Amino acid sequence: MMEEAKHGPPALIGPDDLELLIQALTHSGRQVVGPVLRDEAIVYDHIDSIADLPAGWTDRQAPGHYTLEPRADAAVFGYAVGPHSWKRFLHPPVQTVWSASRDAGDGLGFDLAPDPARPYAFVGVRACELRAIEIQDKVLRDGATPDRAYVARRDRVFIVAVNCSQPAETCFCVSMDAGPRAKTGFDLALTELLDDDLHQFLVEIGSEAGAQMLAGIPHRQADETALSQANAVLERTSAGMGRRMETDGIKELLQNNPDHPRWDDVANRCLSCGNCTMVCPTCFCTTAEDTGDLANRTAERVQKWDSCFSLDFSYIRGGSVRSSTRSRYRQWLTHKLANWIDQFGTSGCVGCGRCMTWCPVGIDLTEEARAIRAETGVPK
Amino acid sequence: MAKLSRLAVWKFASCDGCQLTLLDCEDDLLDLAGAVDVAYFPEASSKMAQGPYDLSLVEGSITTAHDAEQIRDIRAQSKHLVTIGACATSGGIQALRNFADVSDFVAAVYARPDYIDTLETSTPISAHVTVDFELQGCPIDKRQLLEVIGAFLAGRKPVIPQYSVCFECKRRGNTCVMVLGEPCLGPVTQAGCGAICPAYRRACYGCFGPMEAPNIPALSEQWRQLGAGKRQIRDVLRTFYGWSDPFRRESEAHDH
Structure with missing residues (x-):
């Protein structure tokens, strides 16, 4: 059964009504972003209509591999997460923080970069991604020094979540307690229900804004059959996780094993290319690049996604603190799965599997963690 | 107004493409002309002023005894010396001669090989x-x-x-071509191009040379799993930056 519905009972809509929802979000002045097919992958980009969604496609993922395949049905959300995550929109890869220019006299004028004019509406946010946004909130919004641009985007976003129906070989949200069911952090949550000749979506309402948006489109109250169908979808997804992460005692396991030989082993395979951190939906690190023009009239500070896999990342006077690949990989995994808990009160991993799929050499973090545990035993 | 810095642009064995990048700066070229005194730049102007220079940009690799002498003279006249491009920083495509006998190339290319006086190797400016x-x-x-x-x-x-x-590549939002199945040099190549090739679904071929900490043996292993042969791996590493240390060592491991 669904949880107690605070903002209204679950509803049912059809594909035509989902189209009306996308139109309504657009008409409300939002820029609607959702999954689209591009460059042989399902990525997130601007959408105008349900016709932009990858109907009838799914993905096949493995560490270091991703391929698209046609589905036997017309599901519009029948795939797992792709190379993009929503941090691309809430915490963009490259953004100007401020610019400065000389005024007519000899003074300097500073301008903060303007906030984006239109709020976003995200369509198709998975449970693991809701958790990732919640984790980035802790880092970028709720801490002592909030990231102004992040807060401006985050506080205005409208989120249409989707409960996963098709886990990938690389998925382990169940292990991380981050899915597959969207529980909080959305305005509306859909579960796609496909029968032989019936295509509909169960809609759960997560906020007043969600209730208002739903009120504007045709819908009917969900019956018991639809509710149990939706539950069956989620049970199937939970049972279909391709990976598993043992999280019991993982903080102590990693923190107590900085000299484990497995770090040397993984360092032989790791390219130090930074892909895992770039695709990770919770990795938040940025660098600031200050540049000026040749005439010495203007300057600007640009914030870019950075990665703990670059040497510059830990550069202090005299050199890089983490000069070996071994120390950089250990930093990434130990921070993600262990030190994050001390720092932010939660694991930094949501079990989305992107770091495995998009690692060019297919390093599987669940396998690395397992190897350290197998040769160590969990400290109790 | 302070005296303008004097800029010089030099060329050794190269295609001129890097100097052309400077001339290609369009609107910024006017700013540059306003910010520095272009004292020596034969590609752009027949006005060639004597040194010393505040900044020398050097294109091309050292392939003759005359080059080797001239670069020392340029260094002596330059407060700062910056090399631009693959030739000047690693020896360039012409460093392919370093893996073979240059006299064979000379005999194959020129009608009168005895007119040609060249070194056995093509080397970066930093070797001199x-x-x-x-x-x-x-x-x-x-x-x-x-x-x-x-x-x-x-x-x-x-x-x-x-x-x-x-x-x-990731900041740009490209889908990784290697994960889609195409062997790519991006993970071991230094950034700077803006990931142009993968943006057009083409694999990187390493034209910016090795990145700061390249793990090329691990990349080669993955290339083999994606179907690349020894010769393909050797040849791709021996293109623009073949004489750079990391690319050279790994290409030699695929020689036989």
Whole structure:
């Protein structure tokens, strides 16, 4: 059964009504972003209509591999997460923080970069991604020094979540307690229900804004059959996780094993290319690049996604603190799965599997963690 | 107004493409002309003023005894010396001679081989004189060139990252071509191009040279799993940056 519905009972809509929802979000002045097919992958980009969604496609993922395949049905959300995550929109890869220019006299004028004019509406946010946004909130919004641009985007976003129906070989949200069911952090949550000749979506309402948006489109109250169908979808997804992460005692396991030989082993395979951190939906690190023009009239500070896999990342006077690949990989995994808990009160991993799929050499973090545990035993 | 810095642009064995990148700067070229005194740049002007120079940009590799002598003279006349491009920083495509006998090439190409006086090897400028900064790329990137010149004028460190192409590729939102099945050099190649090739679904072929900490044996292993043969791996590493240490060592491991 669904949880107690605070903002209204679950509803049912059809594909035509989902189209009306996308139109309504657009008409409300939002820029609607959702999954689209591009460059042989399902990525997130601007959408105008349900016709932009990858109907009838799914993905096949493995560490270091991703391929698209046609589905036997017309599901519009029948795939797992792709190379993009929503941090691309809430915490963009490259953004100007401020610019400065000389005024007519000899003074300097500073301008903060303007906030984006239109709020976003995200369509198709998975449970693991809701958790990732919640984790980035802790880092970028709720801490002592909030990231102004992040807060401006985050506080205005409208989120249409989707409960996963098709886990990938690389998925382990169940292990991380981050899915597959969207529980909080959305305005509306859909579960796609496909029968032989019936295509509909169960809609759960997560906020007043969600209730208002739903009120504007045709819908009917969900019956018991639809509710149990939706539950069956989620049970199937939970049972279909391709990976598993043992999280019991993982903080102590990693923190107590900085000299484990497995770090040397993984360092032989790791390219130090930074892909895992770039695709990770919770990795938040940025660098600031200050540049000026040749005439010495203007300057600007640009914030870019950075990665703990670059040497510059830990550069202090005299050199890089983490000069070996071994120390950089250990930093990434130990921070993600262990030190994050001390720092932010939660694991930094949501079990989305992107770091495995998009690692060019297919390093599987669940396998690395397992190897350290197998040769160590969990400290109790 | 302070006296303008004097800029010189030099050419050794190369295709001129990196110098052309400077001439390609369009609107920024006017700013550059306003910010420096272009004292010596034969590709652009027949006015060639004597040294000393505040900043010398050097294109091309050293392939003759005369080159080797001239670069020492240029160094002596230059307060700062910056090499631009793959030839000047690693020996360039012409460093293929380093893996073979140059007299065979000379005999195959020229009607009168006895007219040709050349060294056995093509070597980077840094093998001959002290270099203050090396700008990578075949050719170099215009934005990066302006950043380096601007940084030298302002007396600050240039913002030229040495991490992998993957950083720029992911920021750009490209889908990884290697994960889609195509062997790519991006993970071991230095950023700076803006990940142009993967943006058009083409694999990176390493024209910015090795990144700061390349693990090329691990990449080669994955290339083999994707179906690449020994010769393909050797040849791709021996293209623009074949004589750079990391690419050379791994290509030699695939020689036989």
